[in-house]
Amino acid sequence: MGLYLLKRALYTLPMLLGVLTLVFVLVRIVPGDPAIVIMGDNATAQALAELRTRLGLDLPIWRQYIVFMGDVLTGDLGRSLVTNRPVLADVAAVLPYTIELTVTSLALGIVTGVPLGILAARKRDGVLDWVARLVSLAGLSFPAFISAILLLLFFSIQLGWFPVLSRAYPLDEPVERLKSLALPAINLGLIMMAYITRVTRSSMLKALSEDYMRTARAKGVPGFYVIWRHGFRNVLIPVITVIGLYFGVLMGNSVLTEIVFNRPGLGKLIISALDKRDYTMLQGLMVIYAFIIAIVNLATDLAYGFVDPRVKAK
């Protein structure tokens, strides 16, 4: 297992380098001179030249690449053009909020979506199956910011159960912090639930027709265990794939959700960086996202290793 993980981690490296290169290229092929974009049209030539030097834009492109890679790999993401604070410090300040939100909503999606999908498959075309299909259809077709607004309108404004506007509650206000987490997490959780329900249901339907399920029944395994021991373990494999795959979707939706709920997090950081053309901040955020996705991929691989014995053999 240790060896397997090490191997997967090594495979992640080239991917990460590729993504970093992509970020580098993307930032540079955006039309327009970044210095002008940042400072506006009426900046003096001297101010522009100074900014270019500060950003390293006066270096040849290959030098820029080496500097960029070197900085990223030594953990230096530069300073915000707006606040002049280190990008990493700004990110570190809000990252816990984004992690808290995504992890909670992922957990919500799993604990609701997996059982719902399995029960739906078990009683195909039954009431639960229709519920499951409706839920996943709704979750997949509803844009995250619309459901967020609906949740706000109903639970915060109509019922007053949760705060309308959130802010960065520190950990020593746990009740407030949880309350401000609830609606955003439910909002994202519903979307994850939709994806997870759908893949669980279809994988379980497939598993139910597998020969090994018939074998389990033929040796007298009670129905409950046929489903949860023989079917579920196999269903987990595609479910993990989907979770890994849709983690990107989750990150994207978390941006929208953070904006609607006015939650601190990477989402707000990204929007304000876009708004203020904070070019180093944007570049830094893309790097951070690349690392997050790489870590999620690694975690997915690790999870495979746990549930699918055939993986280790490869």
Next chain:
Amino acid sequence: MNAAQSAPGALPALAVEGLTASLRLGGTWYDAVRDVSFQIAEGETLALVGESGCGKSLTAMAIMGLLPDKIGRMSAGTVTAGERRISGLTEKQMEKIRGDAVGMIFQEPMSSLNPVLRVGFQIAESLIYHRDMSRRAASKRALELMELVRIPAAAQRFRAYPHEFSGGMRQRVMIALALACSPRVLIADEPTTALDVTVQAQVLDLLRGLQDEHGLGILLITHNLGVVASNAQRVMVMYGGDVVESAPVGAFFANPQHPYSAALMSAMPRVDRATEDLNPIPGQVPSLQEMPAGCRYQGRCPLRVAKCAERPPLVAVSEGPHHLARCWVKAPPPGEGA
């Protein structure tokens, strides 16, 4: 009833009486297996043969109570294992029977084992449910079973997963898990069809050995008449869900009565016959919706007569004791000439 049966009056290991299994296709129920009756004595092997789609697997599934949910049902008949009636039970009751009174193994050793569970556990599992054994005790017994089915280095491979086994070894695992609770009957649905010839022979040898030791009754479903000849005492031929012939193996090969049996035999490759002389049966088994009334083989039968539009009864042929056939021409009921 039969020469191979042990003491007269002893209960058969498995008795099936008038079994009819129906499938619902497009809103209509069709009898896919009609009025099948047979008995298997302890230590006896009954072979069930017939082309693909003749209802062999459905017969087995009906006995196991494993007909497909909603679209399948056993519409008539009784099944008795030893003195226990095992038909008409609830699913909960059937769970206690399956794997305990009756074991079953399947054709595809590749897909019939759960890929994510350890082989040892899959063998031990039925002991845990049926015998209330602790995991530990069940594992110990499972290891003995792996040795019994002659899996080499059983102790090391106990914790292995199915993908680490070859096809023949997996089929041994299947046999071990089917026999874990010492059922008196084993239903083997084409247990060796997916294996190559040498492995096939090894697996059949193993089954025969276990049968002799434990007095197991076996229902052996197969396409292969060679397997029938060397493994079974009696044979039952199915066509379109009907039993068309039932006979002791010797009498069957010496003197097949039903035209379908004869056709099967001349379609079988044999060492003493050139491949050019093979006679594949023209046409194919009609689908359930297209089944003709009366004799179901009439569409492909060279001996067809007007009477075939009526369903012939399964009656004894004059050739010998316990030799039955369902054919107006070859096996006319007493008092009725064809």
